[in-house]
Amino acid sequence: MRILLDTCAVIDLMTDYSSLDKSFIDLYDDQENIFYVSAETERELIVAYNNKRLLSKYFKTSVEMLWTIQKYHDIRILPVTDAIMHTYANLCLNETAGHRDPSDHVIISHAITEHLTLLSSDTRFPYYRNQGLDLLEY
Numbered sequence: 777m778r779i780l781l782d783t784c785a786v787i788d789l790m791t792d793y794s795s796l797d798k799s800f801i802d803l804y805d806d807q808e809n810i811f812y813v814s815a816e817t818e819r820e821l822i823v824a825y826n827n828k829r830l831l832s833k834y835f836k837t838s839v840e841m842l843w844t845i846q847k848y849h850d851i852r853i854l855p856v857t858d859a860i861m862h863t864y865a866n867l868c869l870n871e872t873a874g875h876r877d878p879s880d881h882v883i884i885s886h887a888i889t890e891h892l893t894l895l896s897s898d899t900r901f902p903y904y905r906n907q908g909l910d911l912l913e914y
Contacts, residue, residue, distance in 0.1 A: 777809045779912070780854075780887045782896035783817045783879065786845060791834060797914040803895065811851045812892060816882040818842060818853060854890065856882060863889045870903040884909055 781789070788796060789804065796804075803809055824830035825838040835841040845851050864885035869875060884901065887894035888908045894901065895912045905911055 777803075777806075778812065778890075778892050779803065779809055780812045780814065780883070780890070780892040780894045781817070781851065782883055782894060782898060782901075783813075783820050784897050785895050785914070786813055786817060786821065786851070787831070788897070789849060790841075790844060791831065799912075800895070800914040803912070811849070812854050812890075813845065813851055814854055814883050814886040815856050816879055816886065818845070820879045821845075854886065856886065857889075860886050860889045867904070868907060870900050873900045873903065875900040875903070887911075 785800070788800075793801075804811070821831070821841060822838045825832060825835070825841060831841055835844065846853060860882065864881055867881055867885055867888075869881065875881075880898065880900075884894065884904050886892070887910065888904075891910075893910045893912055895914065897914050901909065901911050902913070
């Protein structure tokens with residue numbers, strides 16, 4: 777299975793592996809699965825590291841954090857393409873739930889465009905299933 781990790785899933789994987797849901801661990805441990813993150817997730821993590829010091833107790837620099845994602849966890853980084861931006865432009869947003877996070881919308885659009893299963897714990901994501909999102913919740 778080709779799985780796109782949401783930003784919260786990447787953070788949970790890197791910081792709290794032992795308390796992850798069994799279904800998440802089973803997916804991660806299955807060698808048949810290929811894990812990806814959107815370049816938007818990388819951007820979001822760098823901004824959070826630099827501005828809020830998120831993950832600074834785990835990593836000395838944001839570069840070390842990115843290296844850990846790519847090399848230690850063997851997660852592949854996917855660029856944000858024009859096709860993804862077209863999906864984003866046409867995405868019907870979950871305004872009822874106040875879901876206004878543009879990074880989430882890009883990540884959702886990435887999963888839809890690339891036909892990837894999105895793994896997330898965000899409770900606002902199921903709304904996007906009727907727009908083509910294949911979502912696994914943990």
